[in-house]
Amino acid sequence: xxxxxxxxxxxxxxxxxxxxxxxxxxxxxxxxxxxxxxxxxxxxxxxxxxxxxxxxxxxxxxxxxxxxxxxxxxxxxxxxxxxxxxxxxxxxxxxxxxxxxxxxxxxxxxxxxxxxxxxxxxxxxxxxxxxxxxxxx
Amino acid sequence: xxxxxxxxxxxxxxxxxxxxxxxxxxxxxxxxxxxxxxxxxxxxxxxxxxxxxxxxxxxxxxxxxxxxxxxxxxxxxxxxxxxxxxxxxxxxxxxxxxxxxxxxxxxxxxxxxxxxxxxxxxxxxxxxxxxxxxxxxxxxxxxxxxxxxxxxxxxxxxxxxxxxxxxxxxxxxxxxxxxxxxxxxxxxxxxxxxxxxxxxxxxxxxxxxxxxxxxxxxxxxxxxxxxxxxxxxxxxxxxxxxxxxxxxxxxxxxxxxxxxxxxxxxxxxxxxxxxxxxxxxxxxxxxxxxxxxxxxxxxxxxxxxxxxxxxxxxxxxxxxxxxxxxxxxxxxxxxxxxxxxxxxxxxxxxx
Ligand code: FES
Numbered sequence: 001x002x003x004x005x006x007x008x009x010x011x012x013x014x015x016x017x018x019x020x021x022x023x024x025x026x027x028x029x030x031x032x033x034x035x036x037x038x039x040x041x042x043x044x045x046x047x048x049x050x051x052x053x054x055x056x057x058x059x060x061x062x063x064x065x066x067x068x069x070x071x072x073x074x075x076x077x078x079x080x081x082x083x084x085x086x087x088x089x090x091x092x093x094x095x096x097x098x099x100x101x102x103x104x105x106x107x108x109x110x111x112x113x114x115x116x117x118x119x120x121x122x123x124x125x126x127x128x129x130x131x132x133x134x135x136x137x
Numbered sequence: 138x139x140x141x142x143x144x145x146x147x148x149x150x151x152x153x154x155x156x157x158x159x160x161x162x163x164x165x166x167x168x169x170x171x172x173x174x175x176x177x178x179x180x181x182x183x184x185x186x187x188x189x190x191x192x193x194x195x196x197x198x199x200x201x202x203x204x205x206x207x208x209x210x211x212x213x214x215x216x217x218x219x220x221x222x223x224x225x226x227x228x229x230x231x232x233x234x235x236x237x238x239x240x241x242x243x244x245x246x247x248x249x250x251x252x253x254x255x256x257x258x259x260x261x262x263x264x265x266x267x268x269x270x271x272x273x274x275x276x277x278x279x280x281x282x283x284x285x286x287x288x289x290x291x292x293x294x295x296x297x298x299x300x301x302x303x304x305x306x307x308x309x310x311x312x313x314x315x316x317x318x319x320x321x322x323x324x325x326x327x328x329x330x331x332x333x334x335x336x337x338x339x340x341x342x343x344x345x346x347x348x349x350x351x352x353x354x355x356x357x358x359x360x361x362x363x364x365x366x367x368x369x370x371x372x373x374x375x376x377x378x379x380x381x382x383x384x385x386x387x388x389x390x391x392x393x394x395x396x397x398x399x400x401x402x403x404x405x406x407x408x409x410x411x412x413x414x415x416x417x418x419x420x421x422x423x424x425x426x427x428x429x430x431x432x433x434x435x436x437x438x439x440x441x442x443x444x445x446x447x448x449x450x451x452x453x454x455x456x457x458x459x460x461x462x463x464x465x466x467x468x469x470x471x472x473x474x475x476x477x478x479x480x481x482x483x484x485x486x487x488x
Binding site for chain 1 (some may be wrong): 363364394397398402
C-alpha cells in the first residue's frame with residue numbers, strides 16, 4: 001500500500017466529490033461530513049462514471065405508498081442506468097452482497113504527519129501547515 | 138399412466154345455462170332471469186363451437202363442452218388417474234355489468250358446483266367464483282364459502298375494471314390470506330375493455346394469442362402498487378397463461394427496477410424474487426419451443442422448480458391423446474408439478 005496525496009482537504013469540502021487518477025486508476029473521492037470515501041469510478045454494471053451521478057439519499061418505505069428519504073447525500077446513483085450505491089460501503093442497494101463498487105481507503109492526514117513519509121504526491125506540493133486527502137493503493 | 142396420482146389444477150365443468158342455476162338463486166333473481174328471458178352468460182373467450190373450446194373426443198353430444206358429469210368423470214379423472222381436480226367454471230358471474238346480478242350468478246354457480254359436482258365425486262375441488270366487478274361483494278362470497286374446505290381457490294378473470302394491484306382490490310387479497318385461498322387468475326376479462334393495451338383486435342386469433350399480455354400487466358401492478366409487499370402470504374395462480382412468456386418478463390422487470398427503484402421503495406426484493414415467491418402457473422396450455430429438447434432450458438430460466446402446476450385444461454383442446462405432460466420436462470420436475478407444487482400451493486388439498 002502506498003499513500004497518494006491527491007488534494008488539500010480544503011479543496012474538497014463536505015458534500016463534495018472529485019475524480020482523481022491514482023496510479024492510472026480513476027478514483028472518485030467523496031467528502032461526507034468530513035469523512036472521506038474512495039470508490040473506483042467504474043460502475044460494476046457497465047462502467048458508468050459514478051462521480052458524475054446524482055448524489056442523493058436512500059428512498060425507503062415501510063408500507064406501500066409511503067416515501068421517506070434517509071441518509072441524504074450518502075448515495076450515488078450511476079448516471080447511466082440509475083443503480084444506487086452506498087458511498088460508505090460501495091455496496092449496491094439492489095444486490096448488496098453480489099454487486100459492489102471497489103473501495104479505496106481515503107484519509108485526511110496532516111502535512112506534518114505526511115512528511116515523515118513515505119508518500120507519493122504527483123500533482124501537489126505538501127506543506128506541513130496543510131491537511132491532505134490521502135488515497136491508499 | 139404417467140399422470141396417475143396427479144393433481145389437475147385446471148378443469149372446466151360447463152354451466153349449461155342460466156336455467157341450471159335458477160334453483161340456487163333467490164326468489165328475486167329467479168323471477169328476474171325468467172321475466173327478462175336472459176341467458177347466454179358464457180364468456181366470449183371460448184366460443185362453444187370453436188375447436189379450441191373442446192377436444193373433438195371430449196365433446197358432449199347435444200350439450201356445451203364440460204356439461205356432462207359422468208363424461209367428465211370418465212375422461213378427466215378416471216382416464217388420467219387424477220387424485221384431485223380443481224373445477225374452474227367459466228361463466229358470466231364475474232363479468233356481468235350489474236354488480237348485484239354478477240354476485241347472484243357467482244353465488245349460484247358456486248352452490249351448483251358444490252351440490253352437483255363436488256358432492257358427487259370426492260376427487261373434485263373447486264374455485265370460488267366471485268364478482269370481479271365488485272370487490273366488496275366478492276369478499277362476502279368468499280366469507281360465505283370459506284369454511285367449505287372443498288373450495289380451494291378464489292377465481293378471477295385475468296383482467297377486470299382496473300389493474301389488480303390497486304387498493305380497490307385489496308380486500309379480496311386480505312380475505313384470500315385469511316382463509317388460505319390462492320387467487321387464480323384465469324385467461325379472460327370482463328369482455329368490455331380492450332383486451333390488449335393497444336386497443337381492440339379484429340380477430341379472435343389476435344385476441345387469443347395476445348391473452349398472455351395482461352398477465353404481465355397484472356404482475357407489474359401487483360408488484361409496484363405494493364400488493365405483494367402488503368400480502369406476503371398471498372399466492373397467485375396464473376391459469377392458462379402459456380408460461381414461457383415469463384422469463385423474458387422477469388429479466389426486463391428486474392433490470393428496470395434496479396434503476397428506478399426509488400419510485401417504489403416498498404418493493405424490497407427484485408421483481409423476479411417476488412414472482413417466484415407469489416406466483417404459480419398451470420402447464421396447459423404451454424407455449425413450448427419447437428424442439429422439445431429446448432423446453433427444459435426455457436423452464437430453467439424461471440429459476441425455481443416450485444412454480445409449475447400440472448393441469449389438463451379439460452375440455453379445452455390443448456393436447457391430443459394422453460399427452461397432458463409436454464415432452465422435454467425432467468422427471469423430477471414432472472413429479473413436483475403433478476403433486477408437490479399443487480399441495481404446497483393449495484393448502485386445503487392436504488387437509
Ligand atoms: S453502468 Fe451504472 S447502472 Fe449501468
